[in-house]
Amino acid sequence: MATAVYSSMKVPELKDMLRARGIYISGKKTELIERLQLSDLSQCELKNQLKKFGLSQSGSVPDLVKRLQAHKNKTRETGSTLIDAVEIPQPQRSNPFKDPWPMMCRGCGQVVPNSEKMAHVDSCWFQDGQPNVYFMHAESRYWGGRFELLMAFPLGGSFKDIDMALRFTWMQCCNGHRSEMDIYSAQEIQNSLETGKQPKEVVMLNSRFIDGLQDLYPEKPMETPLQTYTEVGGRMFYAYDVFDETTIDIKTISLKCLKRPLYSPFDDFTRSKHILMRNELVEIPCFNCTSPCKFFGIPEMRWSEDDQVNNNNNGDDDDDDIKFFCSKPCGKSAGFRSPQLKPFLNSPRSGCCKYTGQNYF
Ligand SMILES: [Zn+2]
Ligand SMILES: [Zn+2]
Ligand SMILES: [Zn+2]
Structure with a gap:
């Protein structure tokens, strides 16, 4: 049976x-x-x-x-190898961050494999014609880059629109964190790819810019118009909350012409109108019992040192890696203490500050 x-x-x-x-x-x-x-x-x-x-x-x-x-x-x-003729349920330990996750389209609600996201967004959101938006891709620096967004911003918008879209969708854990953005030109990115040198930013933006301190801090306000620094092939490095930082890489892919308005009458106010597609959270089995995970734990010693998921881990059972659990008891049975177990949500901000996945706008 x-x-x-x-x-x-x-x-x-x-x-x-x-x-x-x-x-x-x-x-x-x-x-x-x-x-x-x-x-x-x-x-x-x-x-x-x-x-x-x-x-x-x-x-x-x-x-x-x-x-x-x-x-x-x-x-x-x-721990010796067992040639098993009988199928016994075992926790699945393959690395859930190895392959890109599926993407959900905000336009039509469809979920498509990651490899089809560009073709889908092209047919669902864009048409030929005079470009009216910057088309951008954002991905988490950590978590193997698996948290992804495809976004569109009107040519007349500002960097504050990007900041707000990211806060809306991924970041907001409480009120009052600062965000920063380093902008890199397409040329600088190209040079760095060729020479291997760190690219130098064109400008730094700060959500808490204080006018009059430019000599001290060579920054500009987040409200700076996109057109001032945005170009196809250029990149942005976004950081939210300097003390418990969540970092995002943003790439300007192209200029596009929208075929439907960014606002949909079906949207609720908790979503950003600039998001075209967003990754789906894959189901990760509990390390202990295989039920779907809701928490993750990081061995204490590594918490501040390097809290990223090891993307090269091909399913090896490495004790230093993040582990996922269905419940706190399952986490505790694997040796984690309650404060080390954080909720795992569809955001690279999971586990930071008081992040609960709730929107604050
Ligand atoms: Zn669609
Ligand atoms: Zn916070
Ligand atoms: Zn469990």
């Missing part, structure tokens, strides 16, 4: 089935299920498995099941 069928049964029912097969009934539910699955195998299959592990093949079916399960438990404890 399939694992799912046994999993859906209650413990007394599982025990009744085991009793009927003359197999002992003590242990946890997962053990009962494993024992039932083993006893689903023919006597010949059981003997083959025992033979493979170099174990005695004598005795009745209940004896064979008992011996096989004891061996499996032992190999699980010692």
Whole structure:
């Protein structure tokens, strides 16, 4: 019988089935299920498995099941490789940040694979004609760059529009954090790609610009018009909250002509009108029990040092990495303390300040 069928049964029912097969009934539910699955195998299959592990093949079916399960438990404890003929639910440990996440279109509500986002946004939002918006892509510096937005800003807008769109969608944890933006020209980005040197910004913008201090801080206000510094191929480095920073890379992809207004009558006020597409949050299984994750934990020593997800981790069980859990008890059973477990939400701001995913506008 399939694992799912046994999993859906209650413990007394599982025990009744085991009793009927003359197999002992003590242990946890997962053990009962494993024992039932083993006893689903023919006597010949059981003997083959025992033979493979170099174990005695004598005795009745209940004896064979008992011996096989004891061996499996032992190999699980010692961590040796188990050639498993029986499907036992195991936490899935592959890296959820390895591949780009699907994107949801605010225009039509469709969710498309990440590789199709550009084709989709082109047909759903743009048409040929006189350009009226800057088309931009934003991605989180950390989290493997998996938090993504495709955005459009009217040519007459200001950098404050970008700031507000990011605050609306991803950032706002409470009131009062400062944001900054470094702007890089297309030429400077090109040079840095060719020479490997750090690009030098054209200008720095500050959401809390104070007029009269330009000699001290060579910055400009976030309200600076986009047209002053925005060019196709240029980039922006956005940072929100200098003490518990969340950082975003923004790229100006092209100038485009919208075929529908940025405002939709179906929009509610909690969403930014500048977002065309946004990543969907992929379901990440709990490290402990495989239920969908709601929290993440970072080993304490690394909290301030390097809190990014290791994007090159191809599913290796590295103890230094962020781990995801369905609940606080599951996190605690893996050795995390309650304050180390933060809510995991569809935002690169997850875990920072008091971020709860709520909008403040
Ligand atoms: Zn669409
Ligand atoms: Zn805050
Ligand atoms: Zn769990």
